Amino acid sequence: MTTAHPLLIVGSIAFDDLDMPTGDHRNVLGGAATYSALAASLVVGARDAVRIVGIVGTDFPDAHLQELRSRGIDTAGVERAQGKTFRWHGRYSSDLASRTSLDTQLNVFADFSPKIPQAYRSSPFVLLGNIHPKLQVDVLDQVQKPRLVVADTMNFWIEREPAVLAAMLRRIDLLVINDEEARQLSGIHNLVRAAADIRKRGPTMLIIKRGEFGALLFDEAGAFFVPAYPLEEVLDPTGAGDSFAGGLMGYLAARGEVTPSSLRKALYFAASLGSFCVEGIGPSRLLGIGRSDLAARIASFARLVDHGGELSLP
Amino acid sequence: MTTAHPLLIVGSIAFDDLDMPTGDHRNVLGGAATYSALAASLVVGARDAVRIVGIVGTDFPDAHLQELRSRGIDTAGVERAQGKTFRWHGRYSSDLASRTSLDTQLNVFADFSPKIPQAYRSSPFVLLGNIHPKLQVDVLDQVQKPRLVVADTMNFWIEREPAVLAAMLRRIDLLVINDEEARQLSGIHNLVRAAADIRKRGPTMLIIKRGEFGALLFDEAGAFFVPAYPLEEVLDPTGAGDSFAGGLMGYLAARGEVTPSSLRKALYFAASLGSFCVEGIGPSRLLGIGRSDLAARIASFARLVDHGGELSLP
Numbered sequence: 001m002t003t004a005h006p007l008l009i010v011g012s013i014a015f016d017d018l019d020m021p022t023g024d025h026r027n028v029l030g031g032a033a034t035y036s037a038l039a040a041s042l043v044v045g046a047r048d049a050v051r052i053v054g055i056v057g058t059d060f061p062d063a064h065l066q067e068l069r070s071r072g073i074d075t076a077g078v079e080r081a082q083g084k085t086f087r088w089h090g091r092y093s094s095d096l097a098s099r100t101s102l103d104t105q106l107n108v109f110a111d112f113s114p115k116i117p118q119a120y121r122s123s124p125f126v127l128l129g130n131i132h133p134k135l136q137v138d139v140l141d142q143v144q145k146p147r148l149v150v151a152d153t154m155n156f157w158i159e160r161e162p163a164v165l166a167a168m169l170r171r172i173d174l175l176v177i178n179d180e181e182a183r184q185l186s187g188i189h190n191l192v193r194a195a196a197d198i199r200k201r202g203p204t205m206l207i208i209k210r211g212e213f214g215a216l217l218f219d220e221a222g223a224f225f226v227p228a229y230p231l232e233e234v235l236d237p238t239g240a241g242d243s244f245a246g247g248l249m250g251y252l253a254a255r256g257e258v259t260p261s262s263l264r265k266a267l268y269f270a271a272s273l274g275s276f277c278v279e280g281i282g283p284s285r286l287l288g289i290g291r292s293d294l295a296a297r298i299a300s301f302a303r304l305v306d307h308g309g310e311l312s313l314p
Numbered sequence: 315m316t317t318a319h320p321l322l323i324v325g326s327i328a329f330d331d332l333d334m335p336t337g338d339h340r341n342v343l344g345g346a347a348t349y350s351a352l353a354a355s356l357v358v359g360a361r362d363a364v365r366i367v368g369i370v371g372t373d374f375p376d377a378h379l380q381e382l383r384s385r386g387i388d389t390a391g392v393e394r395a396q397g398k399t400f401r402w403h404g405r406y407s408s409d410l411a412s413r414t415s416l417d418t419q420l421n422v423f424a425d426f427s428p429k430i431p432q433a434y435r436s437s438p439f440v441l442l443g444n445i446h447p448k449l450q451v452d453v454l455d456q457v458q459k460p461r462l463v464v465a466d467t468m469n470f471w472i473e474r475e476p477a478v479l480a481a482m483l484r485r486i487d488l489l490v491i492n493d494e495e496a497r498q499l500s501g502i503h504n505l506v507r508a509a510a511d512i513r514k515r516g517p518t519m520l521i522i523k524r525g526e527f528g529a530l531l532f533d534e535a536g537a538f539f540v541p542a543y544p545l546e547e548v549l550d551p552t553g554a555g556d557s558f559a560g561g562l563m564g565y566l567a568a569r570g571e572v573t574p575s576s577l578r579k580a581l582y583f584a585a586s587l588g589s590f591c592v593e594g595i596g597p598s599r600l601l602g603i604g605r606s607d608l609a610a611r612i613a614s615f616a617r618l619v620d621h622g623g624e625l626s627l628p
Contacts, residue, residue, distance in 0.1 A: 022568060232504060
């Protein structure tokens with residue numbers, strides 16, 4: 001247990017219907033905020049240091065919120081609205097490398113306007129899940145000088161809302177996107193040059209995720225690479241990126257400092273949580289592990305990249 | 315300069331005609347043995363510690379052989395035969411991610427039967443480039459108890475010559491292939507399980523290359539990952555895999571020991587040489603750099619993956 005600096009997570013809470021090569025799964029607990037909070041709570045350990053703001057409908061079982069609370073997550077910021085919870089139906093290809101959205105029902109999420117509870121407004125760490133950039137800005141208008149603001153976004157907003165997205169970028173410290181989004185946002189194919197371009201638009205730090213191929217960080221100290229943890233079995237990639245962001249922020253919040261050094265260690269926690277996530281359908285694996293499992297994976301991960309110290313010409 | 319343990323490299327020497335998005339290049343010095351030897355010689359430093367065996371035609375300029383010798387490569391094993399040198403004509407896609415073979419003229423390479431000079435037969439380190447597995451076995455029949463035998467192969471032999479390939483695998487220590495070849499050879503999509511399968515077929519060590527996404531090593535000590543060095547500009551991927559193998563073997567030969575620890579460091583040299591290779595058309599960049607450039611890249615590479623020591627739960 002650690003004395004964490006509170007982490008505020010804003011994003012979707014959803015039901016996912018998942019058509020996987022191994023079978024179909026219905027009404028799976030999902031949403032970016034859910035995955036990020038579960039991942040962060042595993043790293044943080046301390047109770048109520050992870051706070052989520054999102055919206056659910058009347059069909060959302062209280063048992064799910066209780067489950068999040070049992071993991072130490074503060075759910076007081078989850079709004080319950082008349083109507084149905086956001087629902088996504090996706091089908092994955094046989095190798096899990098691609099997926100098709102079969103149906104997206106925004107439901108109560110369509111009118112989501114994040115209201116940050118008074119008690120959350122001084123949270124020093126803020127994670128803005130992939131929602132409309134206007135809503136991400138709305139959140140930042142409600143919080144007080146956070147130490148670190150991290151945001152996710154997606155192709156849809158890059159295409160449809162470039163001006164609002166640009167305004168959002170000017171107000172965040174760290175952007176976490178995947179390689180295709182980085183290319184689309186910058187208009188530059190080469191990722192090193194795309195990163196330099198994006199870092200001129202606001203965020204001084206940038207993480208480019210490449211799924212099973214790891215992730216790259218670009219910050220004042222230069223570039224840093226973290227691989228994906230190699231797994232014998234991947235069951236469901238849903239939520240992996242959100243778990244990655246949650247693991248990252250959980251580590252930084254627990255440490256309470258944002259330095260090139262803490263960011264580099266945080267990326268190993270990010271990638272570890274992403275690796276746990278994909279080992280189960282929906283968030284089942286994240287819900288089934290504890291901090292000792294995380295410690296074991298981090299140790300195994302460290303061995304995977306341990307080149308034995310000094311690298312010099314023979 | 316170091317006292318290296320001699321490294322024998324057997325493979326193709328070629329002329330490449332390269333249609334690149336940035337322009338067309340004709341009669342470019344190419345071939346697996348060429349790239350591997352140039353890469354290895356940069357790591358080894360010592361003169362005549364890298365020996366190549368290959369075949370060229372009467373059209374092959376002696377200036378090319380002199381250029382290799384000027385890099386410290388022993389070319390006494392290069393056979394000159396009546397006829398034309400092996401020629402490959404390839405066209406790359408605009409993002410360099412794929413290529414099409416427009417023409418392959420085996421020429422004198424069609425009848426290549428590697429003859430290992432007497433002076434080379436005791437070479438402790440042997441790199442078998444991607445040639446017919448029957449020829450790879452022929453080489454092993456001519457050498458005396460090498461300390462380390464490393465081989466490359468390709469889809470073509472996996473499909474067409476499974477029995478000869480299986481016999482070759484039983485006689486090598488380390489196989490270096492790409493991810494698609496590993497999947498095809500094992501019939502297993504997941505790379506962790508594919509690696510376990512392949513390591514039961516002979517080579518106790520396996521490296522799976524993933525191009526710009528790095529490489530994985532599987533050996534007695536477990537798994538190890540090395541990323542690709544991120545570059546601002548990639549001009550030509552031709553020969554990157556061969557340069558990778560050459561850099562790997564150059565390091566091991568210079569160190570003179572094959573341990574889990576030396577292999578892990580060697581992979582950083584492998585990836586560094588691969589990264590230099592793609593920065594120029596053909597082998598031009600490998601020919602334009604020296605050991606100080608390599609030392610600088612290795613140092614930068616080390617920073618890219620330096621997570622600051624101990625990774626532990628916050």
